Amino acid sequence: MLSMEKIRKSFSGVRVLDNVHFVLKPGEVHVLAGENGAGKTTLMRILAGVYSDYEGKIWINGKNVRFKSPLEASSYGVSFIHQEMSLINSMTVADNIFLGREKAWAGIWMDYHSQHKKAKALLEQFNIDINLSKPVEECPLSVRQMIEIAKALVYEARIIIMDEPTSSLTDIEVQRLFEIIMDLKSKGCGIIYISHRLDEIYQIAERISVLRDGKYIGTSTPEDLPPGELIRWMVGREISQQFPERLSHPGKELLKVRSFYLPDPTGSKRWAVEDVSLTLSKGEILGIAGLQGSGKSELLHGLFGSYGKIAKGKVFLDGQPYTIRSPIYSIECGLALLTNDRKGTGLILAMDITRNISLASLKDFSQGGWMLAHKEEAAATEQVKSFDIKSRSLHQEVNTLSGGNQQKVVLAKWIGTQPRVLFLNEPTLGVDVGAKYDIYNLMNQWTAQGIAVILITSELPELLAMSDRIIVMHRGKITAEFPRKQANQEKIIKAAMGKRVTI
Amino acid sequence: MKSLFKRKTQSVQTNSWLSSPFVRAFAALMFVLILGVLFNAEGTFFKWDTHRDMFRQLSVFAILACGMTLVIITAGIDLSVGSLLGMTAVLFSILTIHKGWSPWLAIPACLLAGAVFGMMSGGLIGKFRIQPFIATLAMMVFARGMAKWISGGQKISTAVLQPDGNYHYVEVPSIFNVLNSKILNENIAVVTLVFFGSVFICWIILAKLRLGRYIYAIGGNEEAARLSGIPVIATKLLAYGLSGFFSAMAGICQAAQELQGDPEAGMTYELTAIAIVVIGGTNLMGGRGSIGLTFIGALTIGYLEKILSINAVGEASRLMLTGAIIIGAVLFQRSRR
Numbered sequence A: 001m002l003s004m005e006k007i008r009k010s011f012s013g014v015r016v017l018d019n020v021h022f023v024l025k026p027g028e029v030h031v032l033a034g035e036n037g038a039g040k041t042t043l044m045r046i047l048a049g050v051y052s053d054y055e056g057k058i059w060i061n062g063k064n065v066r067f068k069s070p071l072e073a074s075s076y077g078v079s080f081i082h083q084e085m086s087l088i089n090s091m092t093v094a095d096n097i098f099l100g101r102e103k104a105w106a107g108i109w110m111d112y113h114s115q116h117k118k119a120k121a122l123l124e125q126f127n128i129d130i131n132l133s134k135p136v137e138e139c140p141l142s143v144r145q146m147i148e149i150a151k152a153l154v155y156e157a158r159i160i161i162m163d164e165p166t167s168s169l170t171d172i173e174v175q176r177l178f179e180i181i182m183d184l185k186s187k188g189c190g191i192i193y194i195s196h197r198l199d200e201i202y203q204i205a206e207r208i209s210v211l212r213d214g215k216y217i218g219t220s221t222p223e224d225l226p227p228g229e230l231i232r233w234m235v236g237r238e239i240s241q242q243f244p245e246r247l248s249h250p251g252k253e254l255l256k257v258r259s260f261y262l263p264d265p266t267g268s269k270r271w272a273v274e275d276v277s278l279t280l281s282k283g284e285i286l287g288i289a290g291l292q293g294s295g296k297s298e299l300l301h302g303l304f305g306s307y308g309k310i311a312k313g314k315v316f317l318d319g320q321p322y323t324i325r326s327p328i329y330s331i332e333c334g335l336a337l338l339t340n341d342r343k344g345t346g347l348i349l350a351m352d353i354t355r356n357i358s359l360a361s362l363k364d365f366s367q368g369g370w371m372l373a374h375k376e377e378a379a380a381t382e383q384v385k386s387f388d389i390k391s392r393s394l395h396q397e398v399n400t401l402s403g404g405n406q407q408k409v410v411l412a413k414w415i416g417t418q419p420r421v422l423f424l425n426e427p428t429l430g431v432d433v434g435a436k437y438d439i440y441n442l443m444n445q446w447t448a449q450g451i452a453v454i455l456i457t458s459e460l461p462e463l464l465a466m467s468d469r470i471i472v473m474h475r476g477k478i479t480a481e482f483p484r485k486q487a488n489q490e491k492i493i494k495a496a497m498g499k500r501v502t503i
Numbered sequence B: 001m002k003s004l005f006k007r008k009t010q011s012v013q014t015n016s017w018l019s020s021p022f023v024r025a026f027a028a029l030m031f032v033l034i035l036g037v038l039f040n041a042e043g044t045f046f047k048w049d050t051h052r053d054m055f056r057q058l059s060v061f062a063i064l065a066c067g068m069t070l071v072i073i074t075a076g077i078d079l080s081v082g083s084l085l086g087m088t089a090v091l092f093s094i095l096t097i098h099k100g101w102s103p104w105l106a107i108p109a110c111l112l113a114g115a116v117f118g119m120m121s122g123g124l125i126g127k128f129r130i131q132p133f134i135a136t137l138a139m140m141v142f143a144r145g146m147a148k149w150i151s152g153g154q155k156i157s158t159a160v161l162q163p164d165g166n167y168h169y170v171e172v173p174s175i176f177n178v179l180n181s182k183i184l185n186e187n188i189a190v191v192t193l194v195f196f197g198s199v200f201i202c203w204i205i206l207a208k209l210r211l212g213r214y215i216y217a218i219g220g221n222e223e224a225a226r227l228s229g230i231p232v233i234a235t236k237l238l239a240y241g242l243s244g245f246f247s248a249m250a251g252i253c254q255a256a257q258e259l260q261g262d263p264e265a266g267m268t269y270e271l272t273a274i275a276i277v278v279i280g281g282t283n284l285m286g287g288r289g290s291i292g293l294t295f296i297g298a299l300t301i302g303y304l305e306k307i308l309s310i311n312a313v314g315e316a317s318r319l320m321l322t323g324a325i326i327i328g329a330v331l332f333q334r335s336r337r
Helices: A040-047 A070-075 A093-097 A112-125 A141-154 A171-186 A198-204 A227-235 A296-304 A327-332 A342-346 A353-365 A373-386 A403-415 A433-448 A460-466 A489-496 B002-018 B021-038 B048-073 B081-098 B103-126 B132-151 B174-179 B190-208 B210-220 B222-227 B232-258 B269-280 B291-310 B315-335
Strands: A002-011 A014-024 A029-033 A055-060 A063-065 A078-081 A159-163 A190-194 A207-212 A215-220 A253-263 A271-281 A285-289 A312-317 A335-338 A421-425 A452-456 A469-474 A477-483 B159-161 B167-169
Touching: A002 A040, A014 A029, A014 A040, A029 A040, A029 A198, A029 A227, A040 A078, A040 A159, A040 A190, A070 A078, A078 A141, A093 A112, A093 A141, A112 A141, A141 A171, A171 A190, A171 A198, A171 A489, A198 A227, A207 A227, A215 A227, A227 A433, A253 A296, A271 A296, A271 A452, A271 A477, A285 A296, A285 A460, A285 A489, A296 A335, A296 A421, A296 A452, A327 A335, A335 A403, A342 A403, A342 B222, A353 A373, A353 A403, A353 B210, A373 A403, A403 A433, A433 A452, A433 A460, A460 A489, A469 A489, A477 A489, B021 B269, B021 B291, B021 B315, B048 B081, B048 B190, B048 B210, B048 B232, B048 B269, B048 B291, B081 B103, B081 B132, B081 B232, B081 B269, B103 B132, B103 B174, B103 B232, B174 B190, B174 B232, B190 B210, B190 B232, B190 B291, B210 B222, B210 B232, B222 B232, B269 B291, B269 B315, B291 B315
Parallel strands: A014 A215, A029 A190, A029 A207, A078 A159, A159 A190, A285 A452, A285 A469, A335 A421, A421 A452
Antiparallel strands: A002 A014, A002 A055, A055 A063, A207 A215, A253 A271, A253 A312, A469 A477, B159 B167
């Protein structure tokens, strides 16, 4: 149904795709794998008509095509579900689904009624229950992902590209998505699925193609390509395990939270976090699991002071009563928060690596208000080395870095503040396999130095491998707590769905 | 074949060098200067006096653009600079002409007034989260009213109305003459030095001070900056305060040049100041730009006006041409990206 041959593409003189092949059969889920920066997204953008200046040939249903625009690509049934969402937040769900192909009488007068009806039929077909007249901004991230997919279906897409569609979904929502994919498959659609998560790849793939550094490495069925081999294809070197060994060495108690309540920062009446108590020791990694809306991110933000002084409850830091005030105060007291959205709330994309690294500790690099450029550069040089950030220069803007390297820059920023307590919200989100392993190793290093870590991740294998203890949250409350040895995926999912689990 | 490929990459590299914002801003300035050489009005363009006058006439606008640059890098805008210029021009004239204050007191007082009004906008924007456009629009109207109130709607000049209804002419305060003079054998106007000084201050702030880093960070990504412990409200207060400070600086220069404080002075100047910043290449979205770009942008606008005026282009055509050339310059800069 689709065949891409000898695709080459360069950006300002740098070759990003070199002789890449890709073939998709009808009714197939074809995983496109590779590290960040391997060229997966570029290849898909060419297919979707975003870039038209490439070399090579594309055949769709035996016809040679060369798309000049995404609109032209969609008329051939190619639909790209973007990694970064392309919804208009202030518009309703139905309007978003029909964006660009509005139903209108005589092409000018909006026909909301039939638009609504068609959207409803479409969503019902896939068992998606969404209020169509709600603005998108009021829908949780997972629902927005579904809306993106519904949008693709309106186009009557035959070739559906999904670029890390699960990065904002929890494990249960992922299963829902997979059911939808199966449904699409049975209707004869071909699905190109880009993902970094091994468990997902093996759950869904019928064939896997791998790119590395813009080159085509090969295509195989999952049976013939065990995970170890797949990783070797992707990174070009041997990574024996997915996770390094976690040696726990908790020290004395550092952070104690008692009956912590946080009002919903979006303004609804309910508590975002309700009656949460926890302790965290030096050198310990405490994992927190939970679905969207469980309040785990809000808990970290609340403790860090992102919302100011709205929280209730008692917090003790190193035995002393601690008052939550603001991020400025938290950083001074040795707290640090890596948010789950590095482009939105972590990095300053228009700034270079050096300035992003020094951002949270500018006072250490200035004297009487004057910046000490040499000191700043020296610190950045050291951090880039110790985090193994791959870049052309220290003054490269961070928006040109790959996801893994961007994440390392944000981590370097927080480690630069010399934190005692480090909150990590999805530290490996959208990060390639190699960089993930580096980040796990760093987490082990930090805790060995006595830093206490709270880890949120929606990847359960990661949570199980890296945490010393695991807390599970559901609708703002803690529903379970396990030492690592007693935790498993099944127990965690049960607790995350609201079942109190006793051990 | 291999050599062909090599040449291709080289040309690409040159292209990326060309995409530097400085080179782009400079190219726009060069284009205007070439126009000046081609349409030199029988050699007028080659006389230093022409350039000196260009700088003198440009200075007030360019000083406003300096403060505007700081605000625009925070992803804001300051529409109140023209009104603050008018208000401080009036205030300066009242203090020096009517009250007979020493310039050593009057100048700091006016700068303080400008900074306080600017910080009021900054407070509304930072603390109360009013959009910069709205907050400074309100301040623009308010400060204009203030200018009319303190002046009683009259121009404050050396002709002072006496209780008996006659005008009494007082002496021009010496500070007016100092600011209005030209130094170095009449080769450079004092107001131009004030302009250069403003550029230097802004360069120190943006490139050398921690405050500058805060300004860029807030414009680049306010939430990331806030979560990294950057004092967002204080920084906005200072950025708008500085914009008010430079507006007052421009107001003092304006009063000196006109030998009076006109409550109507500075109308639409905010638009010229924004045009200077934008033509320099500082991004209205915030987070990017520099004072050097604004300096080049100021020269581009200044020379454009000067060249049109020495060629005796009528005001109607001049305005239309200026509008067209601003768009042309911005499109040209973008095409190189």
